[in-house]
């Protein structure tokens with residue numbers, strides 16, 4: 001462990017599994033206390049964190065769509081650890097679970113209206129809700145770091161994921177608007193845009209839709225010629241959470257091994 005985030009307290013939404021779990025472990029290695037906030041049971045992640053760094057993590061149940069739930073998350077964080085410095089807005093409707101059926105791949109004509117609405121609720125309104133919930137605490141401190149997880153799919157525009165890609169475009173726009181509004185309070189708002197990453201969720205998504213072309217296409221387009229793993233995203237999440245990036249706000253940081261050069 002080093003100490004880039006010593007004394008800091010971070011909420012990582014959607015950290016019960018997948019990439020969010022890796023953000024939580026990475027921030028914790030740098031000394032941050034972690035709140036694992038997820039609609040799924042976060043106890044496995046908490047056990048890993050507390051083994052890595054004793055008494056450094058708790059789980060709180062969260063439904064990002066429900067404002068009262070996001071407010072309870074922020075309050076429980078401050079009750080447990082005394083402050084709130086970092087929010088990683090990672091929870092999303094992407095992989096399937098007991099909570100939702102995930103970002104099923106379908107032509108734009110076949111996406112159902114309930115699926116469209118749920119995608120926007122979780123992926124866009126959820127980021128807004130969580131930001132509203134942490135804002136009073138960060139404002140009082142005069143300092144905060146908010147990292148919204150977007151996606152390079154908004155540049156690549158893969159077929160059959162219209163609702164998901166549009167939702168991440170919303171996250172990108174929200175990042176810029178919030179950076180302007182919250183900057184005067186010392187709150188930095190940035191977006192981390194992962195490329196196609198081999199989390200269990202994305203592996204399942206391609207298997208379910210019998211898509212065997214997207215993953216090799218992305219590797220072929222990559223400057224590094226490698227599959228992207230969840231661990232490739234952790235360094236940038238730490239950087240955006242730490243004081244190293246204190247003069248960086250409103251930015252969309254693309255981490256995809258050089259698949260996309262586009263500015264969003």
Ligand SMILES: NC(=O)c1ccc[n+]([C@@H]2O[C@H](COP(=O)([O-])OP(=O)(O)OC[C@H]3O[C@@H](n4cnc5c(N)ncnc54)[C@H](O)[C@@H]3O)[C@@H](O)[C@H]2O)c1
Pocket residue numbers: 013014015016017018019020037038039040062063064065089090091092093094095096097099100122149150151152153193194195196197198199200201202
């Ligand atoms: N895997 C990729 O290729 C990829 C690429 C770009 C961006 N992303 C983004 O990275 C993030 C993590 O992706 P992942 O691959 O780990 O997928 P994932 O499905 O495993 O992670 C999403 C997490 O959000 C949680 N969640 C869902 N609905 C929720 C709700 N209403 N309230 C609270 N929590 C909720 C889930 O339980 C899960 O833990 C997502 O924002 C995803 O859109 C993933």
